[in-house]
Amino acid sequence: MQFPESWLRAYCNPPLTTQQIADTLTMGGMEVEELRPVAPPFTKVVVGEIKEAVQHPNADRLRACQVDVGQGALLNIVCGAPNARPGIRVPTALVGAVLPPGEDGQPFAIKLGKLRGVESQGMLCSARELKLSEDHAGLLELDASAAIGADIREVLQLDDHVFTLKLTPNLAHALSVYGVARELSALTGAPLKEPKFEPVQPVNDARLKVKVTAPDLCGxxxxxxxRNVDTQAKTPQWMVERLARCGQRSVTALVDISNYVMFEFGRPSHIFDFDKIHGALDVRWGRPGEQLKLLNGTTIAVDEKVGVIADEREVESLAGIMGGDATAVSDATKNVYVEAAFWWPEAVQGRSRRYNFSTDAGHRFERGVDPSRTVEHIEYITRLVQEICGGEAGPMDDQQVKLPERKPVQLRVARAAKVIGMPVTEAQCLDAFARLQLPASANAGVITVTPPPYRFDLAIEEDLIEEVTRIVGYSALPTTPPLAPITAKLPPENRRSRFAVRRLLAALGYQETINFSFVEAHWEQDLAGNTDPIKLLNPIASQMSVMRSSLVGSLLQALKFNLDRKAERVRVFELGRVxxxxxxxxxxxxxxxxxRQPMKVAGxxxxxxxxxxxxxKATHGDFYDMKGDVQALLSPLQAEFAAAxxxxxxxxxxxxxRVDGREVGFVGELHPRWRQKWELPHAPFVFxxxxxxxxAxxxxxxxxxPRFQPAERDIAVIVGEKVTHDQLLAAIxxxxxxGLLRDAFLFDVYKPQQASAGLGLNEKSLAVRLTLARSDATLTDEQIETAVRAVVERVTTQLGGRLRG
Known part of the structure; x- marks a missing residue:
């Protein structure tokens, strides 16, 4: 929300400086994000009128102008602007004037000089030279009523400031100059100038039949x-300047009037070309297959979830968001229809995002606009139209279908004091509500407030507590030390923190990535086998339409991003929720x-x-490199790996x-099908x-x-070729x-090229070192032999193996 200080002070003018007003609004919950002057400082620039402009004798693109600046004698000023012509009034910098700094950052002083042999006694200025805008196509033409010789800063009210507020979504009532003034009046106690909306008497009986068939869309x-409106009339300069300081450029008089009322009172409205409407209007939900060309030139398809205003032939407007091109006013328009409506916020919310654009009207309607002032605001618009464009007003048409019910909200004074953290009285609460113009009554420590029509944010007790706090002042809240001691919550020793897991992976050479939780639907099908992913109702992008059930797709996307930028080695990980x-x-x-939303870690x-x-020699790694990283990550837990x-x-x-018999994840090489689909030169390894x-x-x-030395024995067993390392060690x-076996370690594998004595082609020899020990005595040869024999017998009975040799 952006507006000039002068417009705000027209409704509420507290005895505060500009910075104090900004601080007051910020502490009142309306953060002033930016405060800047309308124009930089400059001196001795006045209103001048060009009386004569003749061709420069020595330059084709220059003119010698005779300019009246109210000093009696005309000044001779050489100017190269294409619009320099007799009769216009423009900013004139006199000799000795200091203009804003140019591109070199130095102030520009005006001196008496000669241009191509002709004396120049000043300078005629463009808006860019005064740093009022970036327009430098020609001189800044002023209103014909501007007094000759008057200081340009006073004529254009350049000693003004622009406030930019960063409003939270619940402050819809502050999305207008009057709304901010109302808040400023409550915060400072300064009087608020109440607007008067004098009704315009109709002079004809022209009406447009309107039917509201969707009360859940339009209340x-x-x-x-x-009739008989001059659409080519020029917008007054005062209105153009106020709109510009709200960040809105002037378009046409009718559009400017509509925008002006929106910024002033927060009331979006729309003006139709009455003669382009076919029959009656129908306010309804859209229908599948209907299309609408908007004012911004785009054509959209509507459906039953989007509200529209349609005539008997076609859709003419997107309800609460933007009008249609077919009924837009033009220079040929003579008769107009002015509309102001209350659209239910739920019926407007999210509709703009469906079409990838947003409007000031939609921004306000989806937060809530006062439904009680539609007629008064049309009266105000009508009066502005007649003052600027002329015209003859018809009778007012007002249909109240279904208005929001303002349910009373109760505030317990004792609870308010507890939540705020300082004592507050019933009188303080009632005073706060009175300053905010909220009807309130008290009974036995309970205050009942009936929200006015423009306050859509007052629904529960905490909302009223916030209002009391804003008026009392956050600066008045005491600083209270905590009553209880603060003790650190120590994490259990048997669990690592997420930070520790991140550090461990970083120590293994991986870099962390952070990705969106919503992914492409085909990732879920391809990489997780998930045929029924959780779909988003309103995705921020079409390719991010489902919630992920695996982190693999996000890591592959990070890999592809890096490979596209010529990375040769990529090791990434993510901790995230699925x-x-x-x-x-x-x-x-x-x-x-x-x-279910478990946390996963993937690399x-x-x-x-x-x-x-x-x-x-450089390699591309293999499965066992990744397996080693997983073992290091899980250590000291002993992980088991099984083909899957x-x-x-x-x-x-x-x-x-698997850890302790429970499956906790997987590790492996990317499927060749997906390597080819993602166009990867080599297959990555993933866990x-x-x-x-x-x-854990x-x-x-x-x-x-140990006091007693362990004993080691090496055995070689012959087993089938399909017997795995894990199967062998499990049997041992x-x-x-x-209880003598302390460790078993495989240290040699032998597979014959051809059948030999004692070893077939489908067999292999596995050599294992056994470590045996007792904690209370030295092992005897008999105990060692008995233990080794038990191991060999278990391998024989469980795996069909035999002792080699």
Whole structure:
């Protein structure tokens, strides 16, 4: 919300400086994001009228102008502007004037000089030279009523400031100059100038039949026909300047009037070309297949979720957002229809985003606009139209279909004091509501407030507490130390923090990425096998339409982004939430019914594991590099890996990761199909684990240093070729060794090229080192042999193996 200080002071003029007003508004909940002067400082620039402009004798593009600046004698000023002509009044910098700094940053002083042999006694100025705008196509033409010789700063009110407010969505009542003035009056106690809307007497019986068939779209619709309007009339300079300081450029007189009333009172309205409307208007929801060409030139398709204003032939306007091109006013327009309506906020919210644009009208209607003043504002618009463009007004048409019910809200004074954190009395609360023009009554410590029609943000007790706090003043709140001691909450030792997990992955050479939780629908189908993802009702982009159930797609996108920029080695990870359908989940403070939201940690590695180095040949890594990273991440927990299938992974190079018998994720190489689809030169390796499993860790237990030396025995067993390392070690650890086995380590694998004595082609020899020990005594040879024999017997019975040799 942007507006000039002078317009604000026209309604409420407290005895405060500009900066004090800004501070007051900010502390009142309306943050002043920017405060800037309308124009930079400059001196001795007055209104001058060009009396004569003749061709310069020595330059084709220059004119010698005789300018009246109210000093009696005319000044001779050489000017090169294309619009320099007799009869116009323009800013004139006299000799000795100091203009705003130019591109070199230095102030520009006007001196008496000669241009191509002709003396110049000043300078005629453009808007850009005075730093009023970027327009430098010609001289800044002033209103013909501007007094000759008057200071240009007074004529254009340049000693003014522009406020830019950063308003929260609940402050719809402050989206106008009058609304801000009303708040400023309440905050400072300065009187508020109430506007008067004198009714315009109709002089004809011209009417437009309007039918409101969607009361859930439009609660009130008011309108009036005005005949014989001069649409080519010029917008007054005072209105152009006020609009410009609100960030709105002048278009035509009728459009400017509509915009002016919107900025002044927060009332968006629309003016139709009455003669272009076919029959009656119907305010309704759109229908599938209908189209509308908007004022901005785009053609959109509407449906039953979008409100429209239609005539008997076609859709003419997008309800509460933008008018249509077919009924737009033009220079040929003679008769207009002025409309002001109350659109339900729920019926306007989100509609602009569907078409990728936003309007000032939609911004206000989706937050709530006063439904009680539609007729008064049309009267005001009518009077402005007649003053500027002429015209003959018809009778007012006002249909009240369904207005919002303003339910009373109660405030307990004792609770207000508790929430605010300082004592407040019933009288203070009533005074605050009176200053805010909120009807209130008190009974036994309970104040009942009936919100006025323009306050859509007062619905619960906390809203009223906030209003009391704003008026009492946040600066008046006491600084109270906490009553209870503050003690740090120590995390349990058996869990890592998320920060610790991030540091560990960074130490392994990975870099963290942060991605959106909504992804492309085909990622879910391809990479997670999820045929029924959770869809977004209103995605911010068409390619981000579903909630992710896996982090893999986000990491692949980060990889593709880096490879497109010639990265040779990429190692990235993400800690993030995924979203899965789960009917058992109920709605709580942290959950949503039907949706489970676990945290996951995922990593991706591409390229040489160690980067470029001289001592080894560059490789692209393999499954075991990524497996090692997963083991390091889970350590000291012992992870188990079992062959598995995953939609995103290579069918023969993927393993499920298990901890304590529970599956916690997977690790593997990307499927060749997806490598080809993503156009990756080589397949990356990916893991994804439950964050809870990664965060868990065992607390170290004290054990004394063994007093007795362990014994080591090496055995070589012959097993079938399909027997895995994990199967072998599982069989060895399950052997009954009387608790002597401390460790088993595979150190050699032998596969014959051809069948040999004792070893077939479909067999292999696995050499394992066994570590045996007791904590209370030295092992005897008999105990060692018995333990080794138990291991061999278990391998034989469980895996069909035999001792080699």
């Amino acid at each position: 009130r619709f008011s309108g009036r026909v005005i 979203f899965l359908r789960d009917a058992s989940v109920q709605t709580t403070d942290t959950t949503v019914r039907g949706v 991706l590695a591409y390229g040489d594991p160690d980067g470029l180095q001289w001592a080894r 299938q995953h939609p995103a992974m290579h069918p023969g190079r993927c393993a499920a990761v 994804e684990l439950d964050l809870d499993a990664v965060a 860790r065992r607390v170290p237990q004290f054990e004394p240093v 650890r399950s052997a009954d060794t009387g």
